Amino acid sequence: MTDYLDEPDRTGPGGRPRDAALDGAILRATRRRLVVDGYSKMTIKDITADAKVGRNTLRRRWKNKFDLVVDALDYGFRTQGNLSAVDLDRLEPIDALIEAVRYVDPASYSADAMMLIGNLAAESIRTPELMNILREHVVRPRVEFIQIVLTQLRARGAVRADIDVHTISTLCFGSYFASYYRGEMDAHIPEDVVTVLWPTIAGRRTSANRRSTARAGRDG
Missing domain, CATH: 1.10.10.60 (Homeodomain-like)
Structure with missing residues (x-):
């Protein structure tokens, strides 16, 4: 070194x-x-x-x-890489959302990220500005990233027009903290979370395509 x-x-x-x-x-x-x-x-x-x-x-x-x-x-x-450079249009909508959720995993750059975040939150009583740092430099950019992807999927008709992108994005990002404090962090969080959400948020076109695919599979 x-x-x-x-x-x-x-x-x-x-x-x-x-x-x-x-x-x-x-x-x-x-x-x-x-x-x-x-x-x-x-x-x-x-x-x-x-x-x-x-x-x-x-x-x-x-x-x-x-x-x-x-x-x-x-x-x-910044050092996780730029997922926006990936052509999400080439992915199935559900896979695009899974990749977006995977990208915002705080531990994707450092395994100690959750502990770092917890330490800053714990010290916010002594230094209130630290909570603003967490909100502006940890939470906001990640939640906004998922919001952008959901908005793009909505424009494609892949998800419903009336979904609350902010709440869904917050749920997706928050799942990492729930899993961490539950002691069950694993690599399948993005797939598990999106799989549960997808039937509720999928657009008519996406749902119809999935039904057509299922029928074709049965007929074949």
Whole structure:
């Protein structure tokens, strides 16, 4: 592993771009410290030691610990990949929704994500701003992502026009937390949740297609 040391500020006019690998090392170290120590106990000193960077290197990038935590939470979702680049039109509607729900799994980037989220929520009494971080940088982008997919499916006639996309999206994302606290996290949550929801939200065209397929299978 490369040992990153203090380096010239590269963000000024004419400077070279910031080192993405260096940023990633710091953000991953921050996420790990949020899991192990929690927000109030983690220190910039520990983060720089874990990331093998100098304190000034971190300070040039983030004004304070709070801003660093915001970026660290965003980092997990950014590095999962971009599902919007996948042509969802090529998938059956139910499969497109399953993939969308799979994509918003907090643990898809880090197995410790649920513990990290729980630690931040627990400390929101001492630092109320942390709950806003969770809402804006963990919950909102994931719920909105599923909403976008449902809206696209609705435009295709694959789901009913009158569905409440916000509530359905919230249920889909919330299923990960229910499963985690139930102690039954597994890889089948997206399929299980969407399979239960689908008969209620599927559009007439989709339902008709499924009935036609079933009849064709029986006749064959």
